[in-house]
Amino acid sequence: MGSPIKPGRYFLSGNIASAEAAILAGCRFYAGYPITPSSDLMEHLARRFPQVGGILVQMEDEIGSIAAAIGAAWTGAKAMTATSGPGLSLMAENIGFAAMTETPLVIVDVMRGGPSTGQPTIASQGDVMQARWGSHGDYEIIALSPNSVQEYFDLTIKAFNLAEEYRVPVLVLSDAEIAHMVESIVVPEDVEVVYRETYPAGVRVPRPFEAKCDDCVPPFPVFGRGNKVHVTGLTHDERGYPDTVSPETHSRLVWRLVNKIRKNADRIADVEVLNPDADVLIVSYGIASRSVYAAVKAGRAGLFRPRVLWPFPERRFAEVVEGKKVAVVEMNTGQYFYEVERLALKHGAESVHLMPRLGGAHPKPREVVDFVGGLGGGA
Amino acid sequence: MEFFEFYRRERWPTIFCPGCGIGIVMNALYRALDELNVDLDKVVFVSGIGCTGRVPGYINADSLHTTHGRPLAYATGIKLANPDLDVVVISGDGDLGAIGGNHLIHAARRNVDMTVIAVTNFIYGLTGGQVSPTTPHKMLSTTTPYGNWEYPFSLALLVAASGANYVARWTTSHPYQLKNAIKEAFETPGFSFVEVLSQCPENFGRRNRIADPPTLMRWMRERTMPLKDVMEEVSSPLELVDLNITGRFAIGKFVRRKRKTHGQLLRGEEDSLESLRG
Numbered sequence: 001m002g003s004p005i006k007p008g009r010y011f012l013s014g015n016i017a018s019a020e021a022a023i024l025a026g027c028r029f030y031a032g033y034p035i036t037p038s039s040d041l042m043e044h045l046a047r048r049f050p051q052v053g054g055i056l057v058q059m060e061d062e063i064g065s066i067a068a069a070i071g072a073a074w075t076g077a078k079a080m081t082a083t084s085g086p087g088l089s090l091m092a093e094n095i096g097f098a099a100m101t102e103t104p105l106v107i108v109d110v111m112r113g114g115p116s117t118g119q120p121t122i123a124s125q126g127d128v129m130q131a132r133w134g135s136h137g138d139y140e141i142i143a144l145s146p147n148s149v150q151e152y153f154d155l156t157i158k159a160f161n162l163a164e165e166y167r168v169p170v171l172v173l174s175d176a177e178i179a180h181m182v183e184s185i186v187v188p189e190d191v192e193v194v195y196r197e198t199y200p201a202g203v204r205v206p207r208p209f210e211a212k213c214d215d216c217v218p219p220f221p222v223f224g225r226g227n228k229v230h231v232t233g234l235t236h237d238e239r240g241y242p243d244t245v246s247p248e249t250h251s252r253l254v255w256r257l258v259n260k261i262r263k264n265a266d267r268i269a270d271v272e273v274l275n276p277d278a279d280v281l282i283v284s285y286g287i288a289s290r291s292v293y294a295a296v297k298a299g300r301a302g303l304f305r306p307r308v309l310w311p312f313p314e315r316r317f318a319e320v321v322e323g324k325k326v327a328v329v330e331m332n333t334g335q336y337f338y339e340v341e342r343l344a345l346k347h348g349a350e351s352v353h354l355m356p357r358l359g360g361a362h363p364k365p366r367e368v369v370d371f372v373g374g375l376g377g378g379a
Numbered sequence: 380m381e382f383f384e385f386y387r388r389e390r391w392p393t394i395f396c397p398g399c400g401i402g403i404v405m406n407a408l409y410r411a412l413d414e415l416n417v418d419l420d421k422v423v424f425v426s427g428i429g430c431t432g433r434v435p436g437y438i439n440a441d442s443l444h445t446t447h448g449r450p451l452a453y454a455t456g457i458k459l460a461n462p463d464l465d466v467v468v469i470s471g472d473g474d475l476g477a478i479g480g481n482h483l484i485h486a487a488r489r490n491v492d493m494t495v496i497a498v499t500n501f502i503y504g505l506t507g508g509q510v511s512p513t514t515p516h517k518m519l520s521t522t523t524p525y526g527n528w529e530y531p532f533s534l535a536l537l538v539a540a541s542g543a544n545y546v547a548r549w550t551t552s553h554p555y556q557l558k559n560a561i562k563e564a565f566e567t568p569g570f571s572f573v574e575v576l577s578q579c580p581e582n583f584g585r586r587n588r589i590a591d592p593p594t595l596m597r598w599m600r601e602r603t604m605p606l607k608d609v610m611e612e613v614s615s616p617l618e619l620v621d622l623n624i625t626g627r628f629a630i631g632k633f634v635r636r637k638r639k640t641h642g643q644l645l646r647g648e649e650d651s652l653e654s655l656r657g
Binding site: 061226 | 419439441442444452456457460463482
């Protein structure tokens with residue numbers, strides 16, 4: 001029997017690092033479907049899972065993949081799937097199911113150029129809004145955004161921890177470049193690993209979806225322990241039983257699902273902030289943010305880089321954005337920009353500007369320096 | 380086990396229409412698992428969307444009412460992640476055969492160890508009577524108001540051809556055989572599939588002028604033919620499809636094989652020529 005990756009320094013590609021992080025975080029179930037640029041994550045787990053007691057199955061499509069992962073999660077397993085944009089689109093309905101049924105689940109979305117089949121091997125940040133709003137109805141998920149192999153590793157572990165704590169699907173939004181670049185990473189000695197709170201075995205749980213407060217997370221009833229839980233994507237009461245016509249039942253349930261994330265947004269937030277006193281504040285994340293450090297280090301701009309994209313770290317943003325010219329640098333037509341602009345103006349920013357890049361073209365460090373220079377960001 | 384130890388008393392009455400065949404299926408399921416002395420704490424009931432999809436919510440056990448068409452994929456994850464659990468899927472012909480058709484053939488191909496009860500009522504009942512993949516040719520539905528111009532699937536034959544270890548088909552007027560088939564399916568390792576032809580008086584019967592439940596049950600029963608009698612008329616089992624679409628339903632045990640299950644293969648057990656032949 002093998003073991004999870006040992007502490008130390010490694011030279012790994014992003015998808016391999018994420019797969020190893022999943023094992024270290026306690027993930028022992030993976031269901032997936034091949035799709036560029038995510039497939040090597042599944043291939044690595046296919047080699048590694050038999051060594052650590054994990055189960056991997058390649059399903060007939062992405063819908064079946066996320067379904068199998070959710071099914072496995074209800075037996076108590078930490079479960080995961082990985083995909084790219086087209087696959088995430090197919091998973092959308094079941095992401096809503098996982099949100100509605102409060103199923104802990106990690107989805108790695110290795111973003112590529114879209115819409116449709118688009119640019120399969122080319123990095124983009126085009127799934128930022130799909131990750132947030134991809135399924136129908138009102139719900140909240142958590143989405144993380146790494147900008148290095150080290151962060152891909154760290155945030156994959158964090159994704160499992162958040163999924164367990166909040167009983168919610170957590171997306172890790174990497175991209176074709178973070179996934180395949182090879183960098184030096186450090187696996188630390190002490191890694192915090194969280195396990196969901198469960199009900200004791202042998203106890204019938206009459207109200208398994210009853211939480212201690214209206215934005216709290218109830219304990220998890222594991223299938224096969226006699227808790228006798230009914231799990232449904234229908235609007236359900238605290239017993240788990242369908243109640244599909246009562247405005248009160250629906251409101252109570254959906255507000256709790258939403259508020260358990262929204263009201264804990266400050267606790268979930270994870271942001272890198274640099275040079276907060278500069279006149280221009282760059283907002284960037286993931287692979288695009290690698291190009292903004294030249295401008296930041298030259299003192300021409302500050303940086304607000306969320307590692308947690310959703311929920312939006314509004315309080316942290318409000319602390320630094322007042323009076324600033326905000327420049328959003330991202331690899332899409334301006335998806336995160338929508339939310340940044342709304343909240344920047346709400347919290348007193350002077351103006352909000354977008355520097356978008358499409359098609360795999362990176363914002364070049366020099367272009368970012370020029371862009372912030374054009375906004376008055378001088379050394 | 381009393382009836383209301385198996386079913387959740389507090390959820391009675393059910394949503395099913397008067398005369399619906401699902402009650403007969405629920406009774407057969409209860410009696411089968413009661414006679415097998417099954418520990419309900421070790422069984423998970425899974426369903427998709429539709430009238431039949433509501434059944435697990437009435438059972439006094441862990442149950443997962445999933446998205447439309449996906450119960451077999453969810454069930455595959457449950458069985459793989461905890462092989463100690465028995466998994467029973469109960470869902471309708473539209474859920475399993477149309478939107479979930481891909482999962483059906485692949486779960487049968489993998490021979491995932493689970494018992495599937497497919498309630499075929501020839502119609503989408505819960506959405507109000509649209510044509511389904513089992514609606515017989517020329518019969519009426521809300522989306523084929525001039526008659527179904529397509530031909531239906533024989534789900535039992537499809538699943539048998541896809542590699543399941545056990546396939547049987549009965550109607551709701553064969554409750555005893557149905558109960559025994561569910562028992563045999565539950566006890567057979569691998570993918571077991573029991574298709575039940577079941578009356579939907581409200582949405583299938585009414586539109587086709589056979590709304591009276593006993594009449595509709597007789598309508599189904601009169602069109603059945605034991606599989607062994609059918610086999611005497613055909614030169615190859617593949618011709619069964621044609622018999623099915625001409626309006627005669629083969630009933631009985633279609634197949635019982637001894638193929639290694641998905642889990643056994645995962646654990647390194649190998650099929651022999653004998654086990655593959657069944």
